[in-house]
Amino acid sequence: MSLSVNIRYGFLKAQSKAHPRPIKAKCEFDVGITAIVGPSGSGKSTFAHLLAGLLTPTAGTITYNDKAYFDHAKKINRPPQTRAIGYVFQDNALFPHLTVRENILFSDPAQTINVFLPIIKAFEIDHLLDRFPQTISGGEAKRTAIVRALAAEPEILILDEALTGLDKAKKNVLIDYLKLLKQHFDGPILMMTHQIEDVFKLADMVSIIDQDGIKPPQPIDHIIHDKDFKNHFQLNDNINFLHGKISEKSDDGICHISIAGHSFKSYQKNAEKGQTVRLYIEPKDISIALSPPTDTSILNIVAAKVQSISQNESGIAYVTLSFEADNEDTIPLTLNAAITRQSLTHLNLQKGQDVFALIKALSVLG
Amino acid sequence: MILSSYEMAAIGLSLKVAAISMMVIIPLGLAIAYGLSRHNFKGKALIETIINLPLVLPPVVIGYLLLMAFNRQAPLGQFLEDVFGLSFAFNWLGAALASTIIALPLFIRSAKAGFDMVNPHLAKSAQTLGASNVRIFTRIYLPLSLPAIMAGGILAFARAIGEFGATITFVSNIPSLTQTLPLALYQAAQAPNMEEQAFRLMVISIVLSFGVIYISQIWLNKSSQKDLSGQRL
Incomplete structure (x- = not known):
């Protein structure tokens, strides 16, 4: 294919x-x-x-x-x-004079909407079927346009x-x-x-x-x-791209993702236990603290060591953090964090210093 | 006001001429407007100019052109008479032809403006969803342009029913044959002691035009209000 x-x-x-x-x-x-x-x-x-x-x-x-x-x-x-070839336009190109239902059935008006109900429900537009495109939000319109394209098989x-x-x-x-x-x-x-x-x-x-x-x-x-x-794309070398595996998933959607033996937590609606995943962590989603904060919404607070610090002309400094192997199965892991130069001065970070990495968000690529 | 048979003939002829014109103008005008809106081709500007020419030319010029082309001695007029038994000279068909040519550009301009307003992505989307060109026209362009098409239809009908210059030049002013309302009014206004007749014809013309435009306007307002509230057109 x-x-x-x-x-x-x-x-x-x-x-x-x-x-x-x-x-x-x-x-x-x-x-x-x-x-x-x-x-x-x-x-x-x-x-x-x-x-x-x-x-x-x-x-x-x-x-x-x-x-x-x-x-x-x-x-x-x-x-x-x-x-x-299904084509979803940037402006969605929904037919303004037809309801969401009629838009979806446009490719085959003889078909009944029930055939497409699973996908309509999956994209959560089932409550919009009798609405006109002008009256739904941008995200809903995009989902409708995708479902309409899929309905043409x-x-x-x-x-x-x-x-x-x-x-x-x-x-x-x-x-x-x-x-x-x-x-x-x-x-x-x-x-x-x-x-x-x-x-x-x-x-x-x-x-x-x-x-x-x-x-x-x-x-x-x-x-x-x-x-x-x-x-x-004027990317520097600081992108965090990783491979991992979902080692556990709890009922509330929190997944434990094992990356090189290190475990991270992340809310993932659609992931399943045992699935191997690719992850992307934006450097600006990693913060650094000298002591572990106790009352915080951040799920991942991990001890790390400052491996290197790089600065450019902009106000951003990149700090490479290494995560120690804590058992035999673990491989050392490094992540890059982007912090402001002001924070760098304020924390007085030095090479080799012990810190805590606060990881706000992990993007699972599936 | 009881209408005389003379007035009835003029009204009947005017309506017949305008109705026949519209029966030609709507399908022909839609086809031309749609073609011009959806396609770019060499000589498009030239064709658009020719189509719009009757709007700017004095109607008497159109009437004279028609007379030259369709009189019984002219090759085209002779051909139509010999092959189809069709004659436009000095009869109501000629009046309808003159009205059609004069009113057609008004309809095309309005309909084309309506088609131009339709987001081209809609047609492209419809294509990728498997819709034929006929379906794209009937299910997308036609309903979305309906207010503009209706507005063009009203303009064209009003123009056709009021057509004077081209008609009188082409088919002359023959009572009950080619004498439409405006032509009858013109004759009454020219003749001595016909003031009352002229006044009556004037009132009839105003009432007729007012009625047609008023009804259409009500319909148009309704449909554009629906459009704003996101309801079906």
């Missing part, structure tokens, strides 16, 4: 007028979430349009499994209607800037729903985004789009060590 793309677009005069930057792509997209990352105007939407058949490439081929969606040489160009799903324009709280809620999406959809999901955090929180694979075209997707924990990738 993979989508292979080898196309060029925008090399003709008429096309270059509308799209100043030509697009080249030679890559394969597999099952799971692939983030296609690039700045605004880099051609992400154009690329999505080309895949869905809303634009026609200048040359090349688009093939899903053995089905040719587009083949310039063989003069094959399937219309969007027969490509089985696509084989590939494209999410164009699905998380753009939402505030942080709404975004985190939607991220949980998007993780849920993977359980309800077993084809390739392409997520166009310019926000790097989205990539870390959701994607399995990352494909960069820049002036040279679309690069083949790479696993996310490989690409974060890629120099181009880091330069592209």
Whole structure:
């Protein structure tokens, strides 16, 4: 189940007028979430349009499994209607004159809504079925648009800037729903985004789009060590990317995640015991204290040692913390914390000092 | 006010001419407006200019053009008469043709503005959801543009029922054959001792136009209020 793309677009005069930057792509997209990352105007939407058949490439081929969606040489160009590609637009593109129910049933009005009830319930829009799109919130509209796309039973799903324009709280809620999406959809999901955090929180694979075209997707924990990738997003070396395993899950949703033998706690609605997970901890979500705070909502307070401190011109200092092995199964672990330079001075942190790491949030990537 | 048979003939002819015009204007105008709104092609500006020309040209110019093209001696007029037995010269069909050409651009402009307002992502979404082009038109563009289409229809109907210059030039002013209300009023206003007749025709014209526009306006207001409250159009 993979989508292979080898196309060029925008090399003709008429096309270059509308799209100043030509697009080249030679890559394969597999099952799971692939983030296609690039700045605004880099051609992400154009690329999505080309895949869905809303634009026609200048040359090349688009093939899903053995089905040719587009083949310039063989003069094959399937219309969007027969490509089985679900497309969720940035603005959701819900039909304003139809109810949520009618929107979902648009692809097949003969169908009854009951067929889609499991997914409607999973995305928690069952109470909105008789409402009109103008009367529901942005997050609800996005979920409706996703369910509507899934109701057409696509084989590939494209999410164009699905998380753009939402505030942080709404975004985190939607991220949980998007993780849920993977359980309800077993084809390739392409997520166009310019926000790097989205990539870390959701994607399995990352494909960069820049002036040279679309690069083949790479696993996310490989690409974060890629120099181009880091330069592209001005990432420093301080990203915390980890592998772990859910060792325990309590009824209240708190999971114990074992990372290299160290145990961390995190609230994860959809995770299951025994599942191996990839984790991402934002450096700014790790605080440092000299003594363990007693009354706090933070779940993870772990003893650590300052391994190194790096400062740049900005007001932020990165402190690398090492976590000691406390038994034979444990491997030493390091995490990077971002603190202000003011805090650094205030705490008078020194290399080798014993401190406590306060980890506010862990993102489980599934 | 009891209407004379002379007045009844003028009213009947006016309504017939306007109704036939609308029966041509609505489907033709929708097709042209939709095509212009959804597609870009070479020479689009030229075609739009030609379509809008009757709005700015003196109607008498259109009437004279029609007379030149469709009179019985002209090749086109001869062809239509010989092949289809169709004649536009000096009959009510000619009056309907003149009204159609004069009123068509008003309808197209309004309908196209309505189609242009529809978010293009809706059509793209519908395509990826498997909707045919016909379904995209009937289920998305038509309902979402209905207020603009109705407004265009009202304008076009009003223009057709009031058409004077092109009609009198093309099909002349023949009572009960081509004499619509405005033409009858014109004749009465020109003739000596016909002041009362002219006044009656004027009142009839105002009442007729007022009635049509008023009813449509009520309907339009209702549908746009529904639109604001998120109800079905």
